[in-house]
Amino acid sequence: MISIQEEDRLKKELVGLFGHMNKMRRELAVLQGDDAGSFVTMADTLDAIVENTETASNTILESMEAIEEIVGELRQSKDPAVLAVCGRISERSNQVFEACSFQDLTGQRITRVVNSLKFIEERITSMVRMWGKEELAKVVEEVKQEQEANPVDEDKTLLHGPQRDGVAHTQAEVDKLFSQDDIDKLFG
Template sequence: MANAKGSADAAGLKRELVGLFGHLQKIRADLAALNPPGSSDHFNSMSEQLDAIVAATETATNTIMESVEEIDGLMTEARVLVADAQSPRLEQIFDSVGDRVNQVFEACSFQDITGQRVSKVVNSLKFVEDRVNSIILTWGREELAKVVVEIKQEEDPDRKLLHGPQLPNEAMGQADVDALLGQDAIDKLFG
């Protein structure tokens, strides 16, 4: 009876080891998928994209604020020019515009808060990246490179053409587009 129990324990242990091995293989494949040899660094790319969001938001906010400052200045000039008219309705309009200008200034404070939140996300990504890189170093890049990872995506023939907003150093310039199409193709489009 002790032999049967020992055999059952051994079979249970074997099942557990096979299950554990399966989980380790899945972890290995997942790690290899994160940064397979020759691919771009996903974590770094995410950080760059988030940094680009902060920069674009800051640029847009500065443009908005400069424009609103100019509008406020023009309204002040207009108020002086029509002061002689002593129209209560004009005073109401000027006051309303002034209130709206102040609301735009207040609303533009979102940029600072957005930047702070995105910075927290970037720091979290860097933390995860450091931990993943530590695991990859422990496991060994060569060992992970042996793991074949197939990421199945629906292939859309136009997918390669759609990249959305790109970082400035990755964006295709007009000269690249012209070279891609060629003058004949451009002439046919407008011919």
């Protein structure tokens, strides 16, 4: 049986994960040039990226095949200079074909990430349903009040060097993830 304190901490972590998941969803949607509501999940967004990459790669490969056909027509010439240029074009075309193989590997890797994200999103959503929106809304309010009561010292954010707004984690955020007891347990 977990204590009330541990349950409260779990709720705060869940709220943090849910908020972070939604933030990532919005950021991915922006990268795709869509508004935040266009994709239901981050996994959907990444699936769309894979599809767009595949479409672009197919267009490149089809165009390169057409160029190779044109080069084939030029090879009918007996002019050594034209044949030399055709050889150079074919070499470059082959390099483009090889470079386009990135899409298969990238697609496979992103698919693994998509599957992991789907799993995580399903578990977070399940936990949100388990505790209920009303209960977690209270936790969100508590977290906001804690943040207002303990504002971030702007000088501390400089300790990690310059970082883009919204990317850097504050020390308070890191502290919320790990208590001293958690750290002690890790190092035993």
